[in-house]
Amino acid sequence: MKHTTFPHSNIIAQSTATEGENFVLQTRLHASILLLTPASKLWYLCRALDLSGRGYVVLSPQNLELLQEKKSTIYRWLKDGKDLGLFRCYSWAGNTLKISLGSLWRACKKARIKNWGTVANNIPLEEILKNNGRRTVATAMTIQDWQERSRYAAKNQLNPLERKCFEIPATADVLTPQTSPKLTSGGTTGVLHVGEKRIFVGRSFIPFGVSQKRISNELNSQPASCGVSVRTVQRHVERLEVKHRQLMQARREYREIAHRIKQGATSWQCKSDADISFTWGNQPDEIVLHERNGKSSARREGGHTIKLDQLCNYSNTHWRYRCNLYLLSYELTSMRTTRYQWKKRGLNVKIAPVENCPSEISPQTPEMLESPKLHAEGRGLGGQNKSVKNENPRK
Numbered sequence: 474m475k476h477t478t479f480p481h482s483n484i485i486a487q488s489t490a491t492e493g494e495n496f497v498l499q500t501r502l503h504a505s506i507l508l509l510t511p512a513s514k515l516w517y518l519c520r521a522l523d524l525s526g527r528g529y530v531v532l533s534p535q536n537l538e539l540l541q542e543k544k545s546t547i548y549r550w551l552k553d554g555k556d557l558g559l560f561r562c563y564s565w566a567g568n569t570l571k572i573s574l575g576s577l578w579r580a581c582k583k584a585r586i587k588n589w590g591t592v593a594n595n596i597p598l599e600e601i602l603k604n605n606g607r608r609t610v611a612t613a614m615t616i617q618d619w620q621e622r623s624r625y626a627a628k629n630q631l632n633p634l635e636r637k638c639f640e641i642p643a644t645a646d647v648l649t650p651q652t653s654p655k656l657t658s659g660g661t662t663g664v665l666h667v668g669e670k671r672i673f674v675g676r677s678f679i680p681f682g683v684s685q686k687r688i689s690n691e692l693n694s695q696p697a698s699c700g701v702s703v704r705t706v707q708r709h710v711e712r713l714e715v716k717h718r719q720l721m722q723a724r725r726e727y728r729e730i731a732h733r734i735k736q737g738a739t740s741w742q743c744k745s746d747a748d749i750s751f752t753w754g755n756q757p758d759e760i761v762l763h764e765r766n767g768k769s770s771a772r773r774e775g776g777h778t779i780k781l782d783q784l785c786n787y788s789n790t791h792w793r794y795r796c797n798l799y800l801l802s803y804e805l806t807s808m809r810t811t812r813y814q815w816k817k818r819g820l821n822v823k824i825a826p827v828e829n830c831p832s833e834i835s836p837q838t839p840e841m842l843e844s845p846k847l848h849a850e851g852r853g854l855g856g857q858n859k860s861v862k863n864e865n866p867r868k
Contacts, residue, residue, distance in 0.1 A: 498522070498539075498598040501806070504590030506580060507601065507611040508692060508699050512554035514602055515540065515547065519574055521598050532570040539602060558583030577811075585696050591618040593803040612701065612709040616688055617801040620644065623681040630771035631679075639769055641679050647672060648716055648800050665723075672718040672798065679767035680720055682796030710799070720795035724749070724764075727791035731784050734760070754778050 500521040506513050518539060519530040540547065547570075554560045558580040561573040581589055591614040601607040628641050647664055666673040674680070685706045692701040710717060726743040730751050733741040742750040749764045763776040783794040 499595045500598055501592060501594050502596045502601065502610065502614065503577065503592050504611040504614050504692070505586050505695050506577075506589060507607040508590075508695070508701070509580075509584055509586070510550075510553055510557060510559075511607070512550035512557070512559055514607055515550045516554060516559040516574065516580075517601060518598060519572055523574065528574045528576075530572050530574065532572065534568045537568070537570065539598070541602065556583075587695065589808075590691075590695075591615045592806050592808050594806050595804050608699075608701070608705075609709040609712050612688065612692065612706055613713055613715065613799075613801055614803055614805070615691055616683060616706075616710075616715075616799050617803050618805055619683040619687065619691065620681070620799060620801075621805070623683055623796070627679050627681040627766060627771075630766065631769050632771075635769045635771075639679060639767065641681065644798050645800060647798055648718060667718065670718065671721050673792070674720060674722050676722065676724045677768045678720075678722060679769060679771075680722060680795050682720060682798045684796050716800040717797050719797050721787075721792045722795055723790050723792050725791070726764075727784055727793055728786075730760075730762075731786070731791055734781065748772075752776075758782075 498518075498521040500517050502517065506516070518536070519532070522532070522536060523530050537547065542550075551560060551563050551572075554575075555563070558575045561575050563570065563572045565571075575583075577589065580586070590611070593614050596610065599606075600610050624641060624644070628636065631639060642664075648667070664672055664674055664678070685703050688706050689701055689703045692698065692706075726746050726749045729743050729745065730741060730749075734751075740750065740752040749762075751760045751762050753759070754761050758781050759778055760781065761776040761778050763772065765772050779793070785792055785794070
């Protein structure tokens with residue numbers, strides 16, 4: 474094999490697994506890169522060991538043991554990673570591997586990634602090195618990111634006076650029964666009851682959260698996406714043992730709407746609250762519900778398109794199934810400056826995907842055929858519309 478000359482090749486990664494039991498390798502992760510290829514695990518291992526940031530890493534046999542993979546698998550990762558821009562060049566010297574790393578921009582450009590997705594700092598490397606851990610972590614990072622976006626959007630839609638009067642509690646306060654505020658009076662939103670699978674909230678609660686379908690659509694938005702279904706999102710959440718509950722909100726107007734639907738009404742404006750109304754949607758089992766967010770004046774433009782089975786009767790009260798809340802605590806970062814430079818230089822040029830493309834990187838679903846409905850679900854409060862009434866099945 475022809476060996477490549479590496480600058481600074483005498484610099485060997487000092488952070489090996491043998492130096493101490495308490496040392497934990499950490500690195501910055503990008504959701505789109507994690508979903509791109511299994512070779513990303515080797516790329517992130519090199520980045521974690523490249524403490525000087527030179528882009529040249531010499532991996533000892535002890536370093537390679539962290540991957541827990543056969544040498545043939547590492548060979549395949551090196552080839553795939555080089556084709557995708559993760560590695561510039563590499564060579565073997567016995568059992569020692571020398572790698573020149575590709576940059577994030579180079580990888581995104583060669584892999585046709587328009588956006589590297591959610592970014593998190595200081596993630597223990599062992600979380601992505603275990604079986605299928607990279608996809609699981611990418612899903613969890615995306616969930617937390619869109620959940621925080623939803624909460625920010627819910628607060629941002631309030632007018633200045635309402636922001637002083639209405640409180641949108643943190644996710645941890647909602648999911649923890651001991652600290653969940655119960656609404657008695659005033660403008661502070663609260664939780665009525667936290668169950669094993671659901672969170673029951675009153676009419677004044679300003680909802681936020683994220684649906685699993687929205688996460689699936691986001692993870693599949695890249696042309697080179699490996700495909701993440703709603704069921705896969707559920708499995709990833711179960712694998713991480715993330716504490717999560719589904720919101721259920723009660724309004725007395727829901728009873729009136731359910732009654733009018735049974736009578737065959739095509740549209741209705743509630744008598745008890747003129748701000749709440751519904752019309753039939755494009756599908757026979759869908760309605761477009763117009764309502765305010767809690768007791769605030771904010772509302773989603775165009776209404777909420779929901780399934781009929783998202784309205785239910787429980788304990789003589791009518792409820793509406795809403796989004797999920799997840800208790801996650803990753804250290805997310807925006808990389809705002811880098812993203813701005815990426816857009817400014819025009820490196821994120823939109824490449825029109827072609828179905829059945831002969832290229833190795835072909836989209837699973839052409840963007841030109843993407844349903845407009847998916848874009849509508851991404852507006853407002855972070856994708857509150859849900860396609861199924863229960864996203865938290867428990868065996």
